[in-house]
Amino acid sequence: MTSHPTLLEISRYAEADATLDEASVWSIEVHLETCADCRARLAGSTTDRSRDMIARVGAALGEEIATGPAPAGRPVRTPRRWFVTALLPWVTMTVAVIGAAAVLTRFLPQLPSVVLLLAPLAPLPGVAAAWSRRADPAWELISSTPVTGLTMLLRRTAAVLILVIPALAIAGRSQGLALVLLPCLAFTAATLLLGSAVGVQRAAIGLMAAWTLAVVAPSLVRADLPVLLEPSSAPAWALLTVVLTALTFLRAPSFRRLTTF
Template sequence: MTWHVAEDDLRAYAHGELAPPLMWSADTHLTACAECRARLARSTDPVALDAGWERLDAELDVPRPSLTERLLVRIGVTDHTARLLTATPVLRRSWLLSVLFLLVMTVLAVRLADQPTLFLGLAPLLPLAGVALSYGPALDPTYEMAVVAPLHGFRLLMIRTVAVLTAGLACNGLATLALPGYGLMALAWLLPALALTTTGLALAARLGPVLAPALVGGAWLTVLVVAASDSSANSTLAPFTAVGQSAAAGVALLAALLLYQSRDRFDTRPLGGFHGGDGA
């Protein structure tokens, strides 16, 4: 060794008062220098030395917050809530890029085939799938952390739902801007998206986080198929007419009321944590 830890730094290190990066430098040096370790042992009592190592381990092992997590904390979100939000699977880059790719391909197909129904039928399913993937033991790798978080299950579910919907609706909104020729017709996916998402959440309190959105998504596809079979080639499908939009708004409102009435179920079985995916 060509250098050793200074006496003042060694004393501060022993009392847990040496700040990074000097602390990291001293720690690296101590692992390879028997002389400095001996000096450290002579200058401190064993209890203080053990406490210092414990503080060092805690400092090195603490997870580094991501940029998104730091931004959430800066705007007033608590540490644990910010971590639970950024750990949501569908807020990660891979999911968002997959959604954007799917929307881009759909928009291209619409522009080539002049069939806005392709986009209007797909867009409501993406928020439903995103919310479904944001909770539940079978889908969320951070489920155990969410269960022990100091938050009610329903409140955490709503926080994640708002975050996921914000990201999903933003993606859908960007895709809508790529279809200016259809005017307000290009926004006809919005109310069905809210209706499907709220219905999926309301049923998840009883059927679980996998079965409920699967049934809701299947029901939506069935409605589209039936509407397509009953309409002419150039007419607007029933779900995207004024009557259909009103019905979607009514379903969203009714589902929101049912979800609120079922809120306690998400505390007794946190975040849809049903065994076997059912409500038994």
């Protein structure tokens, strides 16, 4: 157990006694870092000399503050961070995959439309990265502000969709915009809703894996589009999007929990 310095040693340290050797000074300072009792003793060991020095320093600082220029006022702005630069690689990869799917659809007509098959999944990597503490260098600052939560997530999701939807619309224009865009929006809403319970990243990964195994892989093996992507399914996708979006807004308070990140 580390012994405490004596009251005499603390008093000599407080008075900056020149006869106190460096080893003793170092030992006292190390001990003071971990001992609240000795720090309290040190606070009560101030001398007339130290009190006079503190008063002179305080008076000098007060005079400089009074005679110096007034601090320049700057408006306090709450950081919004609609877009995180770390999303750019994910969005770039998504656009590249959509382009490759369009090429396969064009030059391999025996395959079902790869663009339609991948359209529901297109925005999910970007949405997952948009709500990730690892992707945002300012996450600690953002998460402590009032604008965090569903509002911030929707803004960032909108930024991802603004970049992904035009690529989908161009690649799938011959397939019908409704069948390309409605499943995309429905899966985005499903990711947000499921993310309120298990985390946005986990929700995105789970939905991508489920759709790939249940729809994409079997469709490529059979060389036929599923009923889910037939033109008659467009109204169902639209209704599903509206319902999932409404449920997501009802779950808004959940997006302020750390488990959603």
